[in-house]
Amino acid sequence: MNPKSAIKGRGAKRNVHNRFFELSHEMRDDFLEFCRKEGEESDKNKTQYLEVFPKTIVNKVESPDIGLSYSMNAYQGCEHGCIYCYARNSHEYWGYSAGLDFERRIMVKKAAPKLLEAQLKKKSWKAHPIVMSGNTDCYQPAEKQFKITRQCLEVFLKYKHPVAIITKNALILRDLDIVKALAKDNLIGVNMSITSLSEDTRRILEPRTATIKKRLETVKVLSENGIPVNVMLAPIIPSINSHEILPLAKTASEHGALSIAHTIVRLNGAIGEIFKDWIYKTMPDRAQKVLHQIESCHGGRLNDSRYGTRMRGEGKIAEQINSLVRLARLKYFKNKVMPKLNLNLHEQYKDGQLKLF
Numbered sequence: 338m339n340p341k342s343a344i345k346g347r348g349a350k351r352n353v354h355n356r357f358f359e360l361s362h363e364m365r366d367d368f369l370e371f372c373r374k375e376g377e378e379s380d381k382n383k384t385q386y387l388e389v390f391p392k393t394i395v396n397k398v399e400s401p402d403i404g405l406s407y408s409m410n411a412y413q414g415c416e417h418g419c420i421y422c423y424a425r426n427s428h429e430y431w432g433y434s435a436g437l438d439f440e441r442r443i444m445v446k447k448a449a450p451k452l453l454e455a456q457l458k459k460k461s462w463k464a465h466p467i468v469m470s471g472n473t474d475c476y477q478p479a480e481k482q483f484k485i486t487r488q489c490l491e492v493f494l495k496y497k498h499p500v501a502i503i504t505k506n507a508l509i510l511r512d513l514d515i516v517k518a519l520a521k522d523n524l525i526g527v528n529m530s531i532t533s534l535s536e537d538t539r540r541i542l543e544p545r546t547a548t549i550k551k552r553l554e555t556v557k558v559l560s561e562n563g564i565p566v567n568v569m570l571a572p573i574i575p576s577i578n579s580h581e582i583l584p585l586a587k588t589a590s591e592h593g594a595l596s597i598a599h600t601i602v603r604l605n606g607a608i609g610e611i612f613k614d615w616i617y618k619t620m621p622d623r624a625q626k627v628l629h630q631i632e633s634c635h636g637g638r639l640n641d642s643r644y645g646t647r648m649r650g651e652g653k654i655a656e657q658i659n660s661l662v663r664l665a666r667l668k669y670f671k672n673k674v675m676p677k678l679n680l681n682l683h684e685q686y687k688d689g690q691l692k693l694f
Contacts, residue, residue: 382441383441384416384440384441384442384443384478384479385441385442385443386443386445386479386482386483387442387443387444387445388444388445388446388447389413389444389445389446390446390448391446391448391452392452393452393456394409394410394411394446394448394449394452394453394456395407395408395409395452395453395456395467396408396409396410396471398471400644401644401645402644402645402647402648403471405466405468405471405501406465406466407465407466407467407468408467408468408469408470408471408472409449409453409467409468409469409470409471409489410446410469410470410471410472410473410475411445411446411449411469411470411475411480411483411485411486411489412443412444412445412446412470412473412474412475412477412479412480412485413427413428413431413443413444413446413472413473414428414431414433414438414439414440414441414442414443414444414473415439415440415443415473415474415477416440416441416443416477416478416479416545417440417474417477417478417505417506417543417544417545417546418440418543418544418545419505419542419543419546420541420542420543420611420612420615421542421572421574421602421604421608421612422439422473422608423603423605423608424439424472424473425439425606425607425608425611426605426606426607426608427472428442429606429607431444434607435606435607435608435611436607436611440545443477443479445479445483445485446485447483447485449485449488449489450485450488450489450491450492453489453492453493454492454495454496457492457493457496457498457683457687458496458687458688458689460687464498464499464680464681464682464683464684465499465680466499466500466501466526466678466680467493467498467499467500467501468500468501468502468503469486469489469500469501469502469503470502470503470504471503474503474504474505474506475489475502475503475504476502476504476506476508476509477506478545480506480508481508486512487511487512487515490512490515490516490519491515493519493524493525494515494518494519494524495686495689496683496686496687496689497522497524497682497683497685497686498524498682498683498686499524499525499678499679499680499683500519500524500525500678501525501526501527501528501678502525502526502527502528503528503530503569504527504528504529504530505529505530505531505543505546505547505552506546506547507547507551507552507554507555508547509527509555509559510555510558510559513558513559513562516559516562516564517562517563517564520562520563520564520565521563522679522682523676523678523679524678524679524682525564525565525678526564526565526566526567526675526676526678527559527564527565527566527567528566528567528568528569528598529552529555529556529559529566529567529568529569529594530552530568530569530571531549531552531553531556531568531569531570531585531589532570532571532572532573532578533549533577533578533581533585534549534581534584534585534588535549535581536548536549538577538578541619541620542574542577542578553588553589553592554592556568556589556592556593556594557592557593559593560592560593560594560595561593565595565675565676566593566594566595567594567595567596567597567598567675568585568586568589568594568596568597568598569597569598569599570582570585570586570589570597570598570599570662571598571599571600572599572600572601572602572603573599573600573601573602573658573662574602574627574631575601575602575627575630575631575633575634575654575658576623576626576627576630577620577627579654579657579658579661582599582658582661582662582665583661583664583665583668585597585665586662586665586666586668586669586670587665587668587669589669590669590670590673594670594673595670595673595674595675596666596670596673596674596675597662597665597666597670599658599662600648600649601634601648601649601650601655601658601659602631603631603634603635603639603640603641603647603648603650604631604639604640605640605642606640608640609639609640612639613628616628630654633652633653633654633655634650634651634652634654634655634658635647635650635651636651636652
């Protein structure tokens with residue numbers, strides 16, 4: 338494979354077959370052929386924002402090893418383009434590819450704030466931390482235009498409901514006013530994903546994310562404003578960022594993070610094919626080594642779907658990674674802890690204002 342064939346500014350280097358399409362299904366390329374004959378570019382690598390209309394926004398999480406009960410996603414698909422992202426597979430349910438489509442066709446849920454408010458007002462609803470986003474980043478580039486995440490945070494604040502955020506974008510600082518207000522009542526926790534200290538690695542692994550410098554600055558600003566931050570060293574990929582565990586943890590702690598979490602990369606569903614295509618084009622000199630080491634963490638396969646082992650792995654390399662993370666916690670986070678979110682205020686604010694008893 339030719340490294341020069343890589344598409345600049347994207348994670349995936351091509352689209353892949355959608356496994357939910359029937360094998361006999363054929364997509365006609367009349368339009369693409371017309372473009373070629375006319376000398377026009379059929380693919381300008383632009384992002385499309387497509388509004389969708391879900392009936393609900395809060396999802397119950399059934400997986401027992403994730404550590405969260407409910408999640409919500411204002412967007413489906415993610416322009417960040419992280420090559421390893423497990424959420425790529427979900428794009429196939431929309432009829433799109435887990436490859437380039439995932440990064441370039443973004444589903445926008447403008448009704449998310451209203452749907453969230455309706456959920457929080459239900460008499461049957463009991464407060465549980467709701468994670469934004471369990472699937473795709475709620476502060477991806479689309480948020481700068483649509484501001485759906487900000488509107489949802491306003492709803493959480495209005496109803497005094499706990500929320501956790503997972504992001505790798507400094508855009509969260511735009512909403513520092515609301516985040517600070519939530520933090521006053523211990524209603525928010527932020528999980529900042531930082532997978533490398535190397536900009537060269539970030540550019541090829543997570544091409545449209547905030548720079549490492551900006552992410553670390555974000556951790557510092559949030560921490561200085563009393564907002565608890567956990568840094569996600571996820572995923573750890575053998576021979577790509579596995580050597581950075583200790584310096585990553587040290588730097589995160591120095592910038593104010595209260596804890597770290599990690600997973601070992603697993604390439605489930607269509608991601609295996611996408612990742613292999615990517616690594617042979619971007620790191621051809623070490624492609625086989627990385628793939629073999631990932632396989633060694635999952636019983637000779639690129640993916641292990643068993644609960645309890647799928648994100649921690651097995652074997653010598655997985656043991657080394659997990660041991661390094663344990664050492665990092667002891668060394669840099671010995672007297673630090675992420676506080677549990679406040680579940681007690683919501684019942685008093687179920688109508689959007691304090692109930693008088």
